[in-house]
Amino acid sequence: MKLAIVLTFMFSILILNSCSINDTELFNKAQQLVKEKKYNEAIDLLRKIVDEKPNGGFGEQSQYAIISLYHSELQNPQQAIVESRKYAALYSENSKTPSVVFMIGFIFNNELKQIDSARSAYVEFLSHYSNSELAQSAKYEIEHLGQSTDE
Numbered sequence: 001m002k003l004a005i006v007l008t009f010m011f012s013i014l015i016l017n018s019c020s021i022n023d024t025e026l027f028n029k030a031q032q033l034v035k036e037k038k039y040n041e042a043i044d045l046l047r048k049i050v051d052e053k054p055n056g057g058f059g060e061q062s063q064y065a066i067i068s069l070y071h072s073e074l075q076n077p078q079q080a081i082v083e084s085r086k087y088a089a090l091y092s093e094n095s096k097t098p099s100v101v102f103m104i105g106f107i108f109n110n111e112l113k114q115i116d117s118a119r120s121a122y123v124e125f126l127s128h129y130s131n132s133e134l135a136q137s138a139k140y141e142i143e144h145l146g147q148s149t150d151e
Contacts, residue, residue: 023049027058030065039073054090063087064096071103077111098132101125105141115146 026045033042046062046069053059067087071080084100091097105121108114122138129135 023053023056023058027062030062034065034069034073037073039069043069050090060087060091060094060096063090064100067100071107077107081107098125098129098134101129102132102134102138105138109141109145113146118145 026049030042030045030049033039033045043066046066049056049058049062050066054063063083064087067080067083070076070083081104084104087100088097101121102125105118105125108121109118119142122142125132125138126135129138
């Protein structure tokens with residue numbers, strides 16, 4: 001009986017380790033695809049990590065990378081906002097979450113020129129992260145919505 005328990009325990013550890021290795025391999029492959037500028041393929045792998053194990057070793061990093069790829073490389077601010085909201089829902093306690101949520105308002109204001117959506121995003125940011133170091137920036141952004149940086 002004790003042998004069966006020990007074997008079951010060791011088998012469980014092997015399964016968990018193989019999953020971690022799989023995530024590591026997927027994440028590394030996604031990084032390689034980014035270097036090759038195959039952004040959509042990289043996103044597919046990163047999304048697989050997030051969908052299968054959002055709270056696994058690479059879940060948070062993968063979702064953050066998806067945001068970055070949509071925003072910076074694919075220049076798709078609308079999808080970056082969608083992915084940012086997903087990040088905030090999945091990782092509400094993560095230290096990066098306030099900056100991710102702040103960027104939703106920033107993208108609405110500065111890239112999409114959707115002032116009402118930007119205002120809503122900043123107000124929501126302040127309702128959750130009023131003690132964040134970005135709170136003053138959010139207040140400033142609200143006061144200057146729609147103005148160019150030269151004004």
